Amino acid sequence: MKSLYYNNKRIATLLVAVLLSFALPAMADTPVPVVPKGKGVKCVEPTDVMRKRHFEFILHQRDATMHEGIRTPQHSLAQCLNCHVPKAEAGQERVRYGSDEHFCSSCHNYAGVTIDCFECHNDGPTGQPLELTGAEGRPTPLAQPLDLVDEAVRVATREEEE
Amino acid sequence: MSKDVNATRRKFLGQAAALTGLSVAPGVFLVDLAHGKPADEPVSAKNRWGMLIDTNKCAKDCNACVTACQQENGWGSNEVNSRPDQQAQWIRKVNLKHKATGATYSLPMLCQHCETPPCADVCPTGASFRRADGIVLVDKHICIGCRYCMMACPYKARSFIHEVLQDQSVNAPRGKGTVESCTLCVHRVDRDGENAVPACAEACNEEGHAAFVFGDLNDPDSRLSQTLKKFGSRQIRADLGLNPGIHYKGI
Amino acid sequence: MNHYDYQEIEGRSGGYWAILLALVGLMAVAGYGWYLMEHEGHWITGMSNQIVWGTPHVFAIFLIVAASGALNVASIASVFGKYQYKPLARLSGLLAICLLAGGLTVLVLDLGRPERLVVAMTYYNFKSIFAWNIILYNGFFAIVAVYLWTMMQHSLGKYSKPVGFFAFLWRLILTTGTGSIFGFLVARQGYDAAIMAPLFIAMSFSFGLAIFILLLMGLYNGTRRPLGDLAIRRLKNLLGVFIAGVLYFVLAFHLTNLYATEHHGVEAFILRDGGIYTTLFWWVQIVLGSLVPLALLYHPSWGKNRKLIGLAALLVIIGGLAQVYVIVIGGQAYPLVIFPGYEASSTFTEGVVAPYSPSWPEVMLGLGGVAVALFMVLFAVKVLKFLPISLADNMVDPYHKSGAADTASA
Numbered sequence: 001m002k003s004l005y006y007n008n009k010r011i012a013t014l015l016v017a018v019l020l021s022f023a024l025p026a027m028a029d030t031p032v033p034v035v036p037k038g039k040g041v042k043c044v045e046p047t048d049v050m051r052k053r054h055f056e057f058i059l060h061q062r063d064a065t066m067h068e069g070i071r072t073p074q075h076s077l078a079q080c081l082n083c084h085v086p087k088a089e090a091g092q093e094r095v096r097y098g099s100d101e102h103f104c105s106s107c108h109n110y111a112g113v114t115i116d117c118f119e120c121h122n123d124g125p126t127g128q129p130l131e132l133t134g135a136e137g138r139p140t141p142l143a144q145p146l147d148l149v150d151e152a153v154r155v156a157t158r159e160e161e162e
Numbered sequence: 163m164s165k166d167v168n169a170t171r172r173k174f175l176g177q178a179a180a181l182t183g184l185s186v187a188p189g190v191f192l193v194d195l196a197h198g199k200p201a202d203e204p205v206s207a208k209n210r211w212g213m214l215i216d217t218n219k220c221a222k223d224c225n226a227c228v229t230a231c232q233q234e235n236g237w238g239s240n241e242v243n244s245r246p247d248q249q250a251q252w253i254r255k256v257n258l259k260h261k262a263t264g265a266t267y268s269l270p271m272l273c274q275h276c277e278t279p280p281c282a283d284v285c286p287t288g289a290s291f292r293r294a295d296g297i298v299l300v301d302k303h304i305c306i307g308c309r310y311c312m313m314a315c316p317y318k319a320r321s322f323i324h325e326v327l328q329d330q331s332v333n334a335p336r337g338k339g340t341v342e343s344c345t346l347c348v349h350r351v352d353r354d355g356e357n358a359v360p361a362c363a364e365a366c367n368e369e370g371h372a373a374f375v376f377g378d379l380n381d382p383d384s385r386l387s388q389t390l391k392k393f394g395s396r397q398i399r400a401d402l403g404l405n406p407g408i409h410y411k412g413i
Numbered sequence: 414m415n416h417y418d419y420q421e422i423e424g425r426s427g428g429y430w431a432i433l434l435a436l437v438g439l440m441a442v443a444g445y446g447w448y449l450m451e452h453e454g455h456w457i458t459g460m461s462n463q464i465v466w467g468t469p470h471v472f473a474i475f476l477i478v479a480a481s482g483a484l485n486v487a488s489i490a491s492v493f494g495k496y497q498y499k500p501l502a503r504l505s506g507l508l509a510i511c512l513l514a515g516g517l518t519v520l521v522l523d524l525g526r527p528e529r530l531v532v533a534m535t536y537y538n539f540k541s542i543f544a545w546n547i548i549l550y551n552g553f554f555a556i557v558a559v560y561l562w563t564m565m566q567h568s569l570g571k572y573s574k575p576v577g578f579f580a581f582l583w584r585l586i587l588t589t590g591t592g593s594i595f596g597f598l599v600a601r602q603g604y605d606a607a608i609m610a611p612l613f614i615a616m617s618f619s620f621g622l623a624i625f626i627l628l629l630m631g632l633y634n635g636t637r638r639p640l641g642d643l644a645i646r647r648l649k650n651l652l653g654v655f656i657a658g659v660l661y662f663v664l665a666f667h668l669t670n671l672y673a674t675e676h677h678g679v680e681a682f683i684l685r686d687g688g689i690y691t692t693l694f695w696w697v698q699i700v701l702g703s704l705v706p707l708a709l710l711y712h713p714s715w716g717k718n719r720k721l722i723g724l725a726a727l728l729v730i731i732g733g734l735a736q737v738y739v740i741v742i743g744g745q746a747y748p749l750v751i752f753p754g755y756e757a758s759s760t761f762t763e764g765v766v767a768p769y770s771p772s773w774p775e776v777m778l779g780l781g782g783v784a785v786a787l788f789m790v791l792f793a794v795k796v797l798k799f800l801p802i803s804l805a806d807n808m809v810d811p812y813h814k815s816g817a818a819d820t821a822s823a
Contacts, residue, residue, distance in 0.1 A: 248456055282538075338454045
């Protein structure tokens with residue numbers, strides 16, 4: 001039973017990889033999202049945690065703030081934008097959600113995942129970034145392309161080893 | 163505040179507090195100074211926020227509370243396509259003339275933050291709700307824009323956003339297709355507690371009218387409760403039995 | 414009891430395709446109107462923060478109300494045991510489902526955030542009559558579908574009576590729910606009356622049957638299947654009773670309101686000073702939509718004329734739309750009484766009748782809902798056996814002797 005589960009997992013991984021390789025034909029020019037670097041040295045959670053779970057944090061914070069008035073800055077959407085979206089340069093239009101240069105849409109455009117946060121929320125910085133100096137975060141990778149195929153395989157094989 | 167908060171959380175709280183000038187060192191709160199609740203503590207029914215508006219002090223041609231609300235919450239100037247009757251009206255100045263006596267009054271109308279809000283009763287998804295501390299809000303994340311709450315509100319306190327918006331205020335996220343109303347400056351209340359001054363009240367004070375008193379209706383010692391007790395007040399459409407948190411004096 | 418032979422309509426004629434094409438065209442224009450509303454926001458409509466429910470709601474509520482009424486013919490057959498209505502029962506169930514689908518399409522597409530329909534299905538506030546209605550509407554689809562199944566599959570025939578009874582109860586609750594959407598609005602002078610629920614039930618009987626009669630005549634005319642006077646006369650007499658029923662509740666509603674001094678303002682507005690609303694009320698709803706059809710249906714010679722019966726049904730539909738318009742829009746246009754005893758003025762149409770003029774996307778969206786309903790009916794009768802091959806008098810009632818039909822009543 002267990003091996004069947006793992007086999008399924010492996011097949012699924014393979015399938016994802018194959019599908020993605022169809023979607024991204026020329027491997028040499030594979031378009032990968034260029035995620036803009038945020039301010040500061042680290043994010044509020046380790047990067048791999050943020051990649052996989054940022055929506056959980058934001059959703060949880062959303063309900064906590066809305067209904068219970070909990071306004072801790074760690075998982076606040078406004079704080080995400082304060083660090084990750086640069087202020088407009090003088091005489092220039094600020095980068096907007098929807099553009100590939102906007103932190104959120106750089107990835108969401110790539111993955112084709114629609115979010116409606118910014119129909120109500122401001123899509124730019126509205127305050128000062130949090131300054132994180134403690135040991136709780138890991139350095140944010142510098143505009144490191146996200147390789148989803150690699151990521152999928154890595155996650156699957158790691159779980160298999162465990 | 164519980165004592166087992168981890169170091170991480172304490173640090174963030176510390177920074178939040180430092181921003182508002184409420185702490186002397188990370189993790190150390192001078193709560194008594196601010197009376198604000200810690201940022202990670204949920205609101206509770208031990209408070210019920212409300213206001214008293216003294217119509218005798220409200221000047222007929224003064225619009226400061228409305229402008230301040232627009233400034234604070236970012237409405238009133240960014241709806242460029244909407245007709246006047248489609249634009250947001252979180253707070254509006256109403257001029258009254260008594261039909262029998264001819265006496266005239268001026269007062270601001272805003273969400274009355276009812277104890278039993280009809281908007282929350284009729285909302286199909288629960289997006290309209292009354293927070294434990296009495297503030298009536300719209301959870302725009304689950305508002306489907308059916309406008310039934312607007313039909314139910316006896317005070318015309320709600321607005322529907324008729325067009326696409328950008329560059330909203332961080333204090334009040336708002337966008338096309340959802341319903342909104344006065345939040346009693348909930349962001350200020352969460353930060354400053356009973357020392358909070360909503361933007362409308364602040365502007366009124368600055369104008370020298372001081373027609374607003376904000377406070378905790380549940381705290382018998384609050385300035386609001388004391389003033390209400392001493393001078394009495396009335397609630398608008400009190401016959402509906404909704405027990406609004408906004409009281410008026412002078413009409 | 415008689416056995417009826419049901420058969421799909423051929424649906425190959427140029428006329429059939431032309432009608433379908435016209436309906437698709439209507440839906441396309443409606444879809445474009447909706448796209449504009451959804452893309453731009455509601456600023457392009459006549460709706461405002463004062464008139465929050467506009468023309469789409471008029472159509473949606475009319476269709477939803479008519480949907481539950483359309484089921485009546487089937488209920489009369491299986492719940493009240495009038496076997497003469499049995500051959501009409503399938504079409505009745507079908508029409509009920511289609512009208513509801515059309516109405517809900519409009520209602521959903523007019524939401525500020527229609528893409529969040531799933532939120533409406535997953536977050537429930539059980540204190541809200543709206544939330545209850547979502548359950549009632551979905552349940553109606555399911556129950557009527559099962560009801561149709563029991564009618565159409567011979568082996569399940571024995572269940573059709575209990576299922577029909579359940580469907581009848583459900584539809585009464587559903588229309589009560591729809592009426593209560595307005596009845597529960599304590600702050601609005603134009604609504605806030607428990608009589609809204611029974612009024613809506615009476616309206617549903619009348620609107621649903623009027624649509625049913627027109628559709629039946631249209632379908633049998635178009636397919637050249639025989640449709641005897643017996644079936645038509647029963648239905649038209651019933652329609653007359655329902656029109657009178659609506660008039661009674663309208664009368665009771667306004668008389669009770671007139672008794673209470675605090676409601677004099679809104680009554681004067683609707684009945685005397687309301688401009689378009691007064692015109693719609695007296696001329697379209699009462700005269701054209703009620704009195705004229707009553708005269709046409711009960712007149713000794715006009716009442717035997719198919720064309721005039723059809724005209725009467727059409728007038729009932731037009732009058733019904735006017736009635737819903739007066740209730741929905743007129744009720745909102747009349748200013749809220751926020752400060753009793755005071756004259757109020759503000760930047761937000763305080764104490765002033767709110768203006769409203771529908772924009773084309775709104776009207777088209779509403780008509781699109783009608784098109785959806787009709788398209789569904791015309792498609793369904795082509796693929797499934799909804800219509801008896803013959804509704805000639807001897808098929809409808811084997812014991813029928815010519816000339817006896819006029820005495821039929823509900």
